[in-house]
Amino acid sequence: MAARTDDTVELSVVVPTHQDAQCLAPTLRSLTRQTLDPERFEVVVIRDGGSPAGYAGIAGAADGIDLRLLEFPERRGRAAARNEAVRHTRAPLLLFLDADSYTSPQLLERHLAHHVVAGRPPVLLGRRDELSVAHVEAALDGKELTDVPRRRADGGGDLRFPHGEPPGPEWLRVGWLFSYTHNISLARELFDRVGGFDERFGLRWGLEDIELFYRVHKHLGVTGLHFAYDDEARAYHLPHHRNIDRNWADFAANRELVAEPVIEWEFYGMLEVYDSVERIVHYRSAVTDCVRQGTCRIGPAVARLADRLPGPRVLWVGTGSTEADLPAEALTFDYGAPPGPTNHHLIGMNPPIAPGSLDAVVSVDFWRYLRWDDLCQFVNVAGQLAGEVRLVRTDDPGTAALPPGPAGLDYVRRALDAAFTTDLTRVDGLGDVLTLRPLPVPSGQAGT
Structure with missing residues (x-):
């Protein structure tokens, strides 16, 4: 995956989509309202098969920004779609969003600001709060969402942080556990170095992002601090249909596909993620x-x-x-x-x-x-x-x-x-x- 770079484009936003044009349109409109100068970023959207119905005129939602639309005629899965989109990016920095990731105005600027400072961790995770149907109209109207609850118990919150706030700083030593591709950035060169997404996941749901960032974690050294978190780099998860039973069956099959016989994978998925973090950090420290x-x-x-x-x-x-x-x-x-x-x-x-x-x-x-x-x-x-x-x-x-x-x-x-x-x-x-x-x-x- 040889990177194509353009001096004026500093950040490439990668967005896969499949049968969710109703989410993609407000997400693209939110990207037109970024505080980052539109000449400094591009957006690469790839439609992963499925019916084109609903996508007609989708480019109009991205008026004023550099948008590239790609498509697979037949669905190949999110890993393959993201890899293909990355091949068409021009910037040295990648930000992965999902089609349902409605962005706060400062999102891109905060990701870029993190990476231009030498010595910072090479992966930045942003926050993504769940939107209830009650907040959808505000998103459709293009408003900034300032009153979304920060806890699951209140009908919002980031699914990774049920109590509203991330756990104490040690969790970032295993930040790959939290590395969902709905709001995360890293250098294109690092993405290429670890081989991109594993396309063996095919059409199954789950883990293709966690597995990629586990390889980043492993490549950079399992005891190092390679992940950072910015609570102000926020996106919001628009509601979409889910089949939870099928998702969990896919998750279990994917775990068998990629899990290695090492401490990190031994505890992943067995427990609440906080407990997994604590155990992995504790036993890595014991081993050391x-x-x-x-x-x-x-x-x-x-x-x-x-x-x-x-x-x-x-x-x-x-x-x-x-x-x-x-x-x-x-x-x-x-x-x-x-x-x-x-x-x-x-x-x-x-x-x-x-x-x-x-x-x-x-x-x-x-x-x-x-x-x-x-x-x-x-x-x-x-x-x-x-x-x-x-x-x-x-x-x-x-x-x-x-x-x-x-x-x-x-x-x-x-x-x-x-x-x-x-x-x-x-x-x-x-x-x-x-x-x-x-x-x-x-x-x-x-x-x-």
Whole structure:
């Protein structure tokens, strides 16, 4: 995708549309009322198949701005449509909107102002509040919308922020989770570098934008701060028809298509997005802590536990697996080694490992970073993968500050007695080892 640039055009607005001309017209009219000089931006709209009925005269809604209209005769999906539109852009900066993104007058100017300052995060997310039918007439009249509620509970708000405001600043470290293409900008060069939208999504709904910006996040480094948010860069989501059941079915299929065996995708879609953010940030920090300190080392545990385990098919969780003499049947969650077919960077909530395929699962200190509900999920899942789970609390002074200590470990043992037989032993040269073996599920209680 070689970029075509024009010195006078600084920002290209990309808008896909399919059977939503009723939304596109007010959106285009809102772009004619921008505070940014119209000579400094262009708008590229692509109609993704469907009937042209309703689009006749649509260009009249964009009177006074540089508008380019493209179309696919047959529908190909939003990923392909956006990629095609980008190929026809001229500016070094891309702003993605949807056909139903009614813009505030300062929107384009705020996006451009962010990117002209060197050193700022390369992706800017703007706000998009939901419009109820009560506000549609104001949008159709071309008015600036100043009284739209900021909370979901009040019939408005940004769907990403149910309580009105974004969470505390750490959420931007995983800003890709919030990167919907209804109000987001980045450099054309960065878009090209990560390969644009993945067109395998086809006609299914959802995730093509999240997946693109996950690749941006990964390309720039998963621990860096690559996303910024501007609450004053606002757009408003015009009402349109939705088929929620079909959307969620599409979402599930798309997640299976793109999810990688890494911490970020492990928590995406399982929980409310705030909880996902908190967990991803927490566990990325834990991984960084282990790798930096050289703790949670698998090697000493292999040396002292391997001959006590029921077989060689063991999942070892920690760091430093290259220091251990692991058999070919072993798997690892070694956060200090590159991910690969036998080394996933996961916590263990739902790993791509067949139930009953392992002899044991061993976590070396890393289990001590887990939140309680995640620890319960980890041992429950591990107990399905193998008949034996071992939680190792080493004597490594680098992890001495991690809970639980000896008393806390005994409490964990007693708490897990409800679902496992438990055995807490001391292993010389290693530390304390809590062995868990799943109890049979009483008849009639499976799945509870």
